[in-house]
Amino acid sequence: MKRIQYHSYGGPETMKLEDFELKPPGRSEVGVKVKFAAINPIDWKVRSGYLKMMTGKQFPRAMGSDFSGIVTAVGEGVTRFKLGDAVFGMAHIKDGGALAEAVVARETFVAKKPETVSYEDAACLPTPGVTAWNGLVDKAGLKPGKHVDVFVNGCTGAVGEAAVRLARMFGATVAGTCGHASMQRARDLGVQPLFDYQTTDLSAVGERFDIVYDTSATMTVATGLGLLRKGGVYLDIAPAPIKFIRALINRKLKPVICTARADILDGLAGAAAQGQLRLTIAETVGLGDAVRLIAAIEGGRKLGGKALVAM
Numbered sequence: 001m002k003r004i005q006y007h008s009y010g011g012p013e014t015m016k017l018e019d020f021e022l023k024p025p026g027r028s029e030v031g032v033k034v035k036f037a038a039i040n041p042i043d044w045k046v047r048s049g050y051l052k053m054m055t056g057k058q059f060p061r062a063m064g065s066d067f068s069g070i071v072t073a074v075g076e077g078v079t080r081f082k083l084g085d086a087v088f089g090m091a092h093i094k095d096g097g098a099l100a101e102a103v104v105a106r107e108t109f110v111a112k113k114p115e116t117v118s119y120e121d122a123a124c125l126p127t128p129g130v131t132a133w134n135g136l137v138d139k140a141g142l143k144p145g146k147h148v149d150v151f152v153n154g155c156t157g158a159v160g161e162a163a164v165r166l167a168r169m170f171g172a173t174v175a176g177t178c179g180h181a182s183m184q185r186a187r188d189l190g191v192q193p194l195f196d197y198q199t200t201d202l203s204a205v206g207e208r209f210d211i212v213y214d215t216s217a218t219m220t221v222a223t224g225l226g227l228l229r230k231g232g233v234y235l236d237i238a239p240a241p242i243k244f245i246r247a248l249i250n251r252k253l254k255p256v257i258c259t260a261r262a263d264i265l266d267g268l269a270g271a272a273a274q275g276q277l278r279l280t281i282a283e284t285v286g287l288g289d290a291v292r293l294i295a296a297i298e299g300g301r302k303l304g305g306k307a308l309v310a311m
């Protein structure tokens with residue numbers, strides 16, 4: 001079998017498409033024949049060694065987090081899945097391995113793919129959807145029937161689009177920013193008022209919000225906090241250690257770290273099945289072209305949606 005892996009932390013040149021042998025799933029793990037994998041910024045952040053305290057020194061390391069596919073093996077104690085189930089999910093950050101013909105993942109990081117949701121759409125959901133959910137629901141307490149005004153900075157990025165769609169599903173109104181080229185897509189998502197981040201000084205915006213989610217990691221904490229009304233919450237997707245310390249003192253500041261759970265993945269599956277959660281797909285390539293595409297996105301190529309790899 002083939003997968004994208006690397007033998008040392010570093011730049012795009014370290015990525016290789018190589019043969020590997022899939023290990024059998026361990027306790028509470030499933031083996032999945034991958035149909036589609038989605039590319040996320042975390043893929044190259046991990047590969048660059050940014051998280052090496054967590055991801056360790058063992059090589060080769062497999063790349064990729066998010067996938068959809070079919071369960072081909074179940075480890076001891078697995079209760080959520082059986083052979084042949086259509087699923088989507090994410091590999092654990094310590095293991096990676098979604099940019100591959102097959103992957104092993106924890107069963108709590110996997111959900112059944114609804115029949116009405118395509119494998120392509122399902123593969124886009126895990127990291128952006130879980131991160132949006134962690135912020136809005138787990139940290140900011142968004143729930144159905146409680147009307148709130150949400151502001152999403154970067155509302156047409158992957159986490160941004162997931163946040164807009166989930167917030168609207170829960171009944172919130174959503175304002176936000178995006179780049180000039182994405183204005184129409186943001187309007188179609190129902191984002192109103194909408195600000196062009198290239199021409200707007202957010203510290204001069206007059207409106208105030210219950211939840212401000214910086215999904216593009218480009219806001220200053222001061223600007224984010226300044227957009228809040230009384231009792232509001234600022235969700236920070238780029239949490240440096242200092243921000244966790246600051247968050248202990250300032251309860252309005254909530255750092256978000258993508259943390260998957262079975263109930264969240266099931267919630268994303270439910271939202272997708274109801275037609276309320278779907279991310280824009282911009283480009284799909286085969287596994288043989290994936291290294292080139294990852295390097296291009298990492299180098300700043302803008303796609304205007306998710307990039308997928310078909311196995």
Ligand SMILES: NC(=O)c1ccc[n+]([C@@H]2O[C@H](COP(=O)([O-])OP(=O)(O)OC[C@H]3O[C@@H](n4cnc5c(N)ncnc54)[C@H](OP(=O)(O)O)[C@@H]3O)[C@@H](O)[C@H]2O)c1
Nearest residue numbers: 041131154156157158159179197216217218237256257258
């Ligand atoms: N904390 C966590 O656990 C976690 C989890 C997932 C992602 N992340 C991080 O979150 C960020 C977004 O991830 P993603 O997958 O959503 O990436 P993405 O799909 O590339 O989206 C990034 C978005 O940011 C927008 N943007 C760029 N500059 C901006 C600015 N100055 N103001 C407002 N928006 C701006 C881009 O718009 P244009 O394309 O129009 O420029 C794009 O829509 C990445 O840094 C990623 O590493 C963190």
